[in-house]
Amino acid sequence: MSPTSALAFIAEDPEGFARIGLYAEDTGTVLAPARTVDKESFCAVVQQLESRHAPRWVMLRTRGWCELLAAADVYLAKAYVLSLAQRILHRSPAAGQIEDFDLESAPSPSSQPEFQDALFAAPASGETLEELLAMYAAQQAAMPADPVLRAKLRLLLNAESVGALIASEMENTGLSWDERAHRALLREQLGPQVPEHHRPAKLAALAAQVGAALGTPGLNPDSPQELLRALHKAGFAVQSVRAWELEHINHPAIAKVLEYKKLSRLASTHGDAWLDQWVADGRFHPHYVLGTVASGRWAASGGGALQLPHSIRQVVRAPAGSTFVVADGRQLEPRILAAISQDANLQKAGAQDDLYQWLIDAQLVRDRHDAKLGMLSVIYGGSAGGSAAVGAALKKNFGTAMDYVDSAARAGERGEGVHSFLGRGCPPADERWMRAQRSTRDEASQRAADAAARSRGRFTRNFVVQSTAAEWALVWMGHARHLIHQAGYSQLCRQVFFVHDEIVFECPVELADELAGMIRTAAALAGRTLFGAHSVNFPVSIAVTANYADAK
DNA sequence: TGAATCACG
């Protein structure tokens, strides 16, 4: 006899702290009368319900609740985050009409000065239990009737929600950061620390050298206009001051310019001010943002977590006795394309752990570089320069996959929408785009309209792949989290970082191999969860290292 | 506020 699966709602209680209600998922029957819980007993009550019913925890957003639970080491297995679900349903072509939910404009604890510290704040008004129940009911009503579409969308909503739990856990845990090593690196490369918005000694010296080398004393190399003028005056016929353009010129003055740009960037994006703001107690605490990127990828606000330069990863170091287990989905997007397009040849290539090597062995491409370039060209919709020839070879062999992305591109060019494998819809063409398509009186506006149409085509072509890759990654993380908890390692093995197709765990050295096995298993499970028993292969590459810079 | 530039996938 299997117990009824339960839904536990966490709502704000206008009188106290939280209001928690327990219901049967299928019938909506009340399993336990709604109860008011104060802040002191909140975590204990949630823990008790979790052990007894293992419910799916329904909440408007994680903020306000999950920080507390994380601090108390309370583990929630399943969640349903209403705000995120609402966004997805609003955009999904499979779902019925339902209004959008704007997290930004919704009242939030952090927008109120007296609730600056989210750790000790209950969510603000507008989140009563009755309102949450009504919101959930409306979302259920908007779910598609078709059982396959329904199951897929349900999976997406659950995966997105577990992602929100993981994001909250990672924010709370933070990424182990060697602040002393970071400061030492800054001292070595920039010189002594200076007040914010001042130029460090070595950078100032370099700026003077650049000015002298170009014959423009007092030049500010941070100004692209000034720098471009100075370069022209010194006889360099460059179009811009972009590093990749300057790199083609072999000249000592240019070398100085490039050196300056690199150092200046380090000082401004990961200098002392960054450390002061983002690293506390030896850990970097980023803020992940879900539900804003169209494709379902995550964004990060603050600290630029998702653009962590490779050059700075050397100071990401695990504490003594611990190590990082760094895993990334190998050639994820081509495999996703193989799965969604059902291209038999591409699936054959994907049966290998190294898809690019297969392309080389089949003599479709010369080397890995071309293999990667060719696949990107196919997925992004490019046909320029050197990638054209490579793309052509792939197009011939993977016709079915090409037809799939081409048809997504054509739909976008017509102003139609596309969606991910599980049913995440892309944003509709906006009013400006529609207007551009309608006003084609003269040649110039016709060209502009065509350019906008092609641009949208490239976006939708990429969307079908990128959005499905994003949901594979969510399901992968969710499975990994579940396997780790089942093994009893939730407290020991913590996910500390995530970037689109790469996850980083921190764990005791002696658990690293076991954890690596669970991550591989989770990847295979993710493939089967999305695409069924005959899913394409989803290998992951794993590095065990105490220093993030050594991972790849 | 927007453009340039550069960091990441």
Place this chain on the structure above:
DNA sequence: ACGTACGTGATTCAC
């Protein structure tokens, strides 16, 4: 025949 790569965030300059 034509012209392009897809998606983000942070900083700084220039208006």
